[in-house]
Amino acid sequence: MTIPDLLQDTPGPDPAEMAGNPSPEERADYVVRRLAQFIRDGRTIEGMPYKQWEQMAQTEIANAVADAENNMMRDDMVSKRLLFTTGAALVTIGFWGTAFAFDKAHYLLTAIVCGVAGIVLLAVAAEWRVRKYLKGRQARRRAETLSRVEDLNRRIRKMEKELEKEAEGLEKALKVATRSWGGKKRA
Numbered sequence: 001m002t003i004p005d006l007l008q009d010t011p012g013p014d015p016a017e018m019a020g021n022p023s024p025e026e027r028a029d030y031v032v033r034r035l036a037q038f039i040r041d042g043r044t045i046e047g048m049p050y051k052q053w054e055q056m057a058q059t060e061i062a063n064a065v066a067d068a069e070n071n072m073m074r075d076d077m078v079s080k081r082l083l084f085t086t087g088a089a090l091v092t093i094g095f096w097g098t099a100f101a102f103d104k105a106h107y108l109l110t111a112i113v114c115g116v117a118g119i120v121l122l123a124v125a126a127e128w129r130v131r132k133y134l135k136g137r138q139a140r141r142r143a144e145t146l147s148r149v150e151d152l153n154r155r156i157r158k159m160e161k162e163l164e165k166e167a168e169g170l171e172k173a174l175k176v177a178t179r180s181w182g183g184k185k186r187a
Contacts, residue, residue: 022139022142027064027067027068028064030064030146031057031060031061031064033146033149033150033153034060035053035056035057035060036153037153078127078128078131081124082124082125082128085120085121085124086121086124088117088120089117089118089120089121092113092114092117093114093117093118096109096110096113096114096117097110097114
């Protein structure tokens with residue numbers, strides 16, 4: 001998406017499409033929108049200094065990349081924990097099942113150990129699902145926020161156009177008023 005495209009009234013991403021982590025395109029779109037906001041906020045008659053814009057752009061891009069890396073590391077940590085717990089639970093159940101099969105362990109003890117291993121495995125798997133649900137919820141919130149920002153941007157652009165039209169109308173009215181006075185100054 002280019003800056004001219006950004007300045008047009010285009011709908012944002014569909015909240016249903018933003019499940020889980022944002023895609024690289026969504027991150028790039030967010031960075032472009034933030035940069036456009038910086039440019040709009042920093043507008044002066046002379047314009048925004050290039051060094052300031054460059055610094056803001058670098059900060060936003062670095063934040064987006066760091067956020068993507070952190071999300072990836074968190075996902076890896078949860079996956080490794082699930083794999084480790086699954087392996088430990090299977091080894092525990094296998095060991096105690098074998099001990100039980102050779103009549104070397106008591107029924108109740110084997111059942112308790114295998115039950116605890118299963119419960120721990122279930123808890124870790126449930127945590128994985130809960131994290132996935134929370135990520136989806138966070139993505140929906142992010143989509144809603146982006147939608148509100150886009151709506152606000154559209155309203156600001158509309159207000160700017162209205163103010164420009166009003167200013168033009170007032171300038172014309174002022175010219176007409178000065179002409180009707182004959183351009184004479186009052187003392």
